[in-house]
Amino acid sequence: MSHDKPSTVRYAHDIAAQFRYLPDDEASAAVANHIRLSWDPRMRRQLDAEVDAGGELDPLVRKAVDLLRQTAPR
Amino acid sequence: MSLNKEMDFGTPAVEGVDVVVTVDGIPVTVPDGTSVMRAARMVGIDVPSLCATDSMAAYGSCRLCVVEVEGMRGTPAACTTPVRDGMVVHTQSEKVGKLRRGVMELYISDHPLDCLTCSANGDCELQDMAGVTGLREVRYGSGVEAGANHMNLLTDSSNPYFDFEKSKCIACSRCVRACDEIQGTFALTLDGRGFGTTVSPGGTTFMASECVSCGACVQACPTATLQEKSVVQLGTPTRSVVTTCAYCGVGCSFRAELRGDELVRMVPAKSGGANEGHSCVKGRFAFGYASHPDRVLEPMVRESFTDEWRTVSWDEAIQFTARRLLEIQKEHGQGSIGGITSSRTTNEEVYVVQKMVRAAFGNNNVDTCARVCHSPTGYGLKQTFGESAGTQDFRSVDKADVILVIGANPTDGHPVFGSRMKQRIRKGAQLIVIDPRKIDLVRTPHVEATYHLPLQPSTNVAMVSALGHVIATEGLVDEEFVAERCEGFDAWREFISRPEHSPEAVAHITGVDPELVREAARLFASAPNGAIYYGLGVTEHSQGSTTVMALANLAMATGNIGRDGVGVNPLRGQNNVQGSCDMGSFPHELPGYRHVSDDTARGMYEALWGTTLLDEPGLRIPNMFDAAIDGSFRALFVQGEDIAQSDPDINHVHAALAALDLLVVQDLFVNETAKFAHVLLPGTSFLEKDGTFTNAERRINRVRPVMASPTGKQEWEIVCEIAQAMGYPMHYDNASQIMDEIAMTTPTFTGVSFARLDEAGSLQWPVNDDAPDGTPIMHTVDFTRGKGRFVPTPYVPSPERSTRKYPLILTTGRILAHYNVGAQTRRTDNVAWHPEDILELHPHDAEVRGISNGDTVTITSRAGTTSLTAKIAERMPVGVCYTTFHHPISGANIVTTDNSDWATNCPEYKVTAVQVALRTGGTPSADEQVGVPVAVAGH
């Protein structure tokens, strides 16, 4: 099946959708934490690259990526 | 050699205060209400019997068990007479001896006297009783001389596994009662009276009847009337080995009975903790695949998957594999290789594969097929309760007052547990079924659900939250339990009480009458004991993990955790799903569900394994496929799992497998995955394995070798040899040493060893200093994580929705006779029940498409197209169609999509938007993959 977005972006959006009920700060922290605990580093790098390339991303995902960059080496 | 038959006490055990009775001068202490027969047999005094057996209630029809009781008139039947304190029983006297011989005379007069050539010779209770009662003559003549008799009745051989030789029937009714009381199918009837009494499967043949071929009647029959065909062909068995079924997550214990080295039959063990003497058609009869000619017995290798296979020695296969793995890693990096473990293999086999990946490959790229079935259970229950496992033992259902079944079809998927659940419901428990389909439990003989909530597929979270809403807003919360044992409740109550979660507000999503939802919630919340059972209809969704947490919330809010009769219980698909997860086969978790970033746990393995381990998660199965296509993942070791058939969006999977530089497959057969492989390492069947399986109730059962492995090697040995050849020292003398290492390193397994298991029969983890005999019920005082945690569960609609182009929702499941992708069951006579996968759809959906029963239809989703035979089924709701996935030819995974659970990437097998159309002759179009050997998913 062909997709216009890399699977990591879809996964990140799926995660964000589940935490959107929380206040913004808590939601982005929860998304970042979920990604940190369950993703292979190369998937995180792919998501990073998507952010750097200015891809169309949910602001919650963008914020989570920022958090991940602060706490974990790329 | 002994057959090691289990003792039959004649009647079931009862609970009660102890009383003392005297049988033939021997005092015996038994619970009040025990039968005289059981009391006698407990001290080794064998009262003769024919109609009694301890797997069902006494019936009292044969009168062979008559005894004398001091102070009682006449000669009461020992099986139906309960003891009372101080009773004095005499089992032998001239009077009872005469009565018993009289009874035997009548039986024998209507029985063929071909004992010497009968298939049950030496294993027949009638024959035994003739001996025990000292029968010497039959005054009425015997056999045909006796005049009117049943001896010219024809044998029914319609069932592929057993015969019904009616002429030998003594009308004891054990079979009828076994079918009613144990299996709960009510397929057999006893017609006529007195001498004219006959037994039949509802007046037709077994195959044409309601019979599900569980074999309970065959096991109960005291004569050769109901007899396994294998016994007729091979003769009565001469020895037995106790082992565990390798099919579903019930994990039934069996006595594998052999004659010499040939397996004659599988007899469910009464001592089996999970099954207590019962089984289904798969475990009892479908073992022929193990000796099927398709099995691969020698290793094979090839440079490219388009080359022909080359049969090689074990040494060459192992050296080739190790060399290629090292070369690929050198060229593409440490993370470019990985492995997948299987829920069909033992704990020990899984443990060594994850150890090979973590220690020898030096990464965390290990995942298990549980990814595609119960990974959301692991996540959801860990988040809420702190342990990735079900809370109860199976027996617990006997104490449930209200049973909620959601997204599971136990009578097909987990038959032995399904029978147990039906027994409980017949005894008065009420049932709530949440399922798009009218599954059998909704209405079956003597069982009817109080509520069936036929929700739209993929709306589980909306539905379970609505139940939570009713409980929170109608004052149905167990406030004391919640205050004492849980946290996060206030936030959850605030969240769930919002009007958007009410049954009325979600009715347009779930499609279910809100009043029905309210009534079901009230019923569940007001039950003294409410128990939740769920299956893949919960997990295999884009919100699988959320639904698991929503169910956990429901159990906590109603105080239904921590005792008998309650709990949250995942019904696992494959036999060792629980075990393979326990053994550390997730890329983010070490054995015992400890995160790879947990320095203490990782440090311990580093010290023991003598190497550094990575502290970041590795790739999950779908991530491996993506990375294979991206080029960063190049080599994969697959243990006993057919990912090219069972995983969703098969075109994508095939592209990924074809992109690998090295694919190593360890399996019994050249499966679909092996078509892309470079190395095929022949595996062992469960009849050859030595190790343990852990079932859905955390019960660790021994799997014992019934016969020698025809490949000459155990699977764990092969894995160790690959690791060794890669330069990492890994060696065990036997499987028991692997379990010792698991016990040494995993806190929930501290007290487990083969010796301890052999002694106890089975143990439910945690087994440690706090619980040396195991833990049938979890979270009794505290939750594993301390306080149970409420987690708000917002409903996020699945991205997969019906559209004008794809207006129907396809959901998938399985049926009783088959297992998973059918690799094993299709190689047995079980195909007699299910020769092909069928698409079921509602009469209305069929009519508007001009489809009739038996038509060939095409099914198209945005992922692909396949075709199936249609069946019009009232049990389907409008707009939803259904198929099983047991036959590769049907290729249901061609149409399933790459949507997955947000937390675990468990694929959303249960929801695919499709269009169904009548196929109007001609050859399939180019993009329609009819007949391409790939099948669908799930377990």
Ligand code: SF4
């Ligand atoms: S095999 Fe099972 S279902 Fe069939 S008649 Fe016997 S007990 Fe009933």
Ligand code: SF4
């Ligand atoms: S078939 Fe066997 S179990 Fe059933 S009534 Fe006849 S003898 Fe008894």
Ligand code: SF4
């Ligand atoms: S398939 Fe399941 S229910 Fe059937 S015998 Fe095996 S373990 Fe038991």
Ligand code: FES
């Ligand atoms: S065994 Fe007691 S009446 Fe048959």
